[in-house]
Amino acid sequence: xxxxxxxxxxILAFFAVLGLTNGDWLVRIPALxxxxxxxxxMLGLTLLAAPAGSVAVxxxxxxxxxxxxxxxxxxxxxxxTALLPILFGLAPNQAALMAAxxxxxxxxxxxxxxxxxQAVQLQQLTGRQLMTSFHACxxxxxxxxxxxxxxxxxxxxxxxxxxxxxxxxxxxLALIAGRFLLGQAGPTERVTPARGGPAQRSWSALQAxxxxxxxxxxxxSPLVVLCVLALCSLLGEGAADGWSAIYMRDxxxxxxxxxxxxxxxxxxxxxxxxxxxxxxxxxxxxxxxxRAGGLVAAAGMATVLLMSxxxxxxxxxxxxxxxxxxxxPQMLAVAGSLRPARPGSALGLVAGTAYAGMLxxxxxxxxxxxxxxxxxxxxLPALLxxxxxxxxxxxxxxxxxxxxHAGR
Numbered sequence: 001x002x003x004x005x006x007x008x009x010x011i012l013a014f015f016a017v018l019g020l021t022n023g024d025w026l027v028r029i030p031a032l033x034x035x036x037x038x039x040x041x042m043l044g045l046t047l048l049a050a051p052a053g054s055v056a057v058x059x060x061x062x063x064x065x066x067x068x069x070x071x072x073x074x075x076x077x078x079x080x081t082a083l084l085p086i087l088f089g090l091a092p093n094q095a096a097l098m099a100a101x102x103x104x105x106x107x108x109x110x111x112x113x114x115x116x117x118q119a120v121q122l123q124q125l126t127g128r129q130l131m132t133s134f135h136a137c138x139x140x141x142x143x144x145x146x147x148x149x150x151x152x153x154x155x156x157x158x159x160x161x162x163x164x165x166x167x168x169x170x171x172x173l174a175l176i177a178g179r180f181l182l183g184q185a186g187p188t189e190r191v192t193p194a195r196g197g198p199a200q201r202s203w204s205a206l207q208a209x210x211x212x213x214x215x216x217x218x219x220x221s222p223l224v225v226l227c228v229l230a231l232c233s234l235l236g237e238g239a240a241d242g243w244s245a246i247y248m249r250d251x252x253x254x255x256x257x258x259x260x261x262x263x264x265x266x267x268x269x270x271x272x273x274x275x276x277x278x279x280x281x282x283x284x285x286x287x288x289x290x291r292a293g294g295l296v297a298a299a300g301m302a303t304v305l306l307m308s309x310x311x312x313x314x315x316x317x318x319x320x321x322x323x324x325x326x327x328x329p330q331m332l333a334v335a336g337s338l339r340p341a342r343p344g345s346a347l348g349l350v351a352g353t354a355y356a357g358m359l360x361x362x363x364x365x366x367x368x369x370x371x372x373x374x375x376x377x378x379x380l381p382a383l384l385x386x387x388x389x390x391x392x393x394x395x396x397x398x399x400x401x402x403x404x405h406a407g408r
Contacts, residue, residue, distance in 0.1 A: 004126050006180040011122060013177035014078045014115045015134045017170050018108060019141025024166045025085045026142075027149035028159045035159070036094055049098040051359040053105025054112070055352055061113040062348020069184030070117035070344065075174065077111035082170035089160025109355065113348050120336030120343045121182050131333035132277030132326050139271030139325075223338055223346055225395040226331050229290070230354035232384035233327045236297065236320075238361025239381045240266050244317050247304070247374055254310050265314050266321035273325025286330045287396035293330075294389030297323025301382035305375055320381070327388055328354060334396055 033043045064073055084104040091097035119134050145166065152162035244266055248259035281289050300319025303312055335350040336343035368377035 001126075003182075004122065007118070007122050007125075007182045008130065010177040010180035011115060011118050011134060012137045013173055014074055014111065014118075015137040016141040017078050017082055017174050018111055018115075019138035020145040020148075020166065020170055021081055021085055022108070023142035023145030024149040025088055025163060027146050028088075028153060028162060031153060031159045032088060032091075032097065036091070036097060038094060042094060046094055046098050046101065048359065049101035050105035050108070051355055053102040053107075054109030055105075055355045055359060057106045057109040058113055058348045058352030058355060059345075060348070061110040062344040062346070062351075064110075065114055065117045065344025065347070066342040070114045070121065071178070071181045071183055073110060073114035074118055074181055075178035077107050077114055078174035078178065079171055080107035081111050082174055083167050085163045086160070086167050089158065089163045109351070113344065113351050116332050116347050116351070117336065117343050118181055120333065120340075120347070123333065123337075124340055125182070129278040129281045129333070132274045132281065132329040135329040136271060136274030136277070139267070139274055143267060143271060222395050223335060223349065225391050226335050226350050227353040229388050229391050229395055230328060230331045230350045231357040232387050233324060233331065233357070234354040235357035235361040235364065236381035236384045237270075237324055237328075238358040239365045239378065240317065240320060240324075242362030243365050243369075243374065243378065247378060248310065248313055251374055252308065252310050252313060258310065262314055262317045265318040269318045269321035270325045273322045274329065277326035277329060280326065281330060281333075285396070286334050287392045289326055289330055290392035290395065291389045293323045293325070293327045294385045294387070294392065295323070297327075297385035298382045298389065299323070301378060301385065305378055305382070320385075323385060331395070 029043070029047070032038075038046065061073065061077075081104065084100060084107055087100035087103075088097060091100055115134075116131075119131050123130050148166065149162060152165075241263070244262040245256075245259040248254045248262040249256055277289065284292075297320050300316045300321075300323055302316070303319060304316030307313065307316065331350060331354075332347060335346040339346050365374075365377050365380065368380060371377075
């Protein structure tokens with residue numbers, strides 16, 4: 001269907017906008033800090049502003065999406081997300097930079113909720129798993145723009161010029177792509193899944209089966225479980241983002257350049273795993289994919305800690321990234337399918353909880369590292385990954401696929 005193909009390209013464009021924007025400004029942090037003469041402590045406080053903005057807006061963005069649909073919020077937040085980093089390079093002091101980063105966090109958080117709601121709506125329209133491929137576009141966009149930003153930094157281009165050069169084309173892309181986003185579905189609209197998709201089962205039947213599976217007193221709302229699992233997923237992801245290179249350098253004695261390979265391995269398998277996530281979810285179901293991902297991630301982090309060699313750590317971080325790659329996208333897909341007519345509030349709740357995990361992950365690991373050492377502290381992400389595996393069955397009804405809820 002032409003409508004679905006255009007909508008898919010448009011949604012991919014907005015995921016790319018967020019990834020390309022994030023990757024570029026993150027690699028220019030050293031230049032921004034140097035220009036404003038920020039100490040490590042001052043920089044750490046400043047960098048909390050962006051994720052704090054995302055946490056603050058997630059629930060509100062979900063409510064807005066439910067009221068007005070996801071198209072207009074996606075367009076507005078996408079344009080703001082593309083343009084606001086220009087202010088980072090123009091900020092005259094730390095307070096101005098923090099304000100700009102908080103505003104960017106608000107825009108990026110709203111975009112994340114709204115474009116994921118678009119993705120859920122497209123899945124309902126087509127009856128196909130698509131969510132993980134959208135997140136793959138985000139991941140590869142972040143990797144690509146990291147290289148672009150690195151090239152600008154190598155050429156000694158000022159952050160303001162770099163961020164503007166990236167922002168303007170992305171803003172144009174958002175304006176063009178917004179024309180092809182899906183409009184708000186009617187409350188009584190029924191969706192017929194695409195031919196050849198997984199067997200469909202009614203949501204009420206899946207709920208009844210799930211309820212019968214657990215004794216009274218052990219039943220938790222799938223949405224509550226998804227929030228907990230999302231917190232585990234992004235807390236673990238944030239731990240790898242912030243501490244993988246430090247572990248390689250300080251605990252394993254590698255050079256600073258070699259230490260970065262641990263994070264690169266994690267980021268690359270995180271992005272690559274998302275390329276195949278939709279096919280795996282279609283074949284095995286969301287619950288099985290979450291369970292397997294949690295187990296692979298836990299095994300990967302265990303490899304990092306038990307082998308205690310640079311090669312073993314790189315292999316372990318790669319496995320950890322592969323395991324986590326599909327977990328958060330699938331959680332969002334399932335959350336949106338729990339309330340197919342109004343997915344925004346569910347997506348906002350799960351995303352907001354997850355952002356809190358991303359925000360606190362590096363800090364939690366740092367506190368534990370101070371108390372018990374970094375090696376022991378990195379055992380926490382392994383335990384959280386096992387928690388994802390253990391909770392997958394309660395978050396997703398038996399045999400359910402995301403598209404199985406489309407016909408509600």
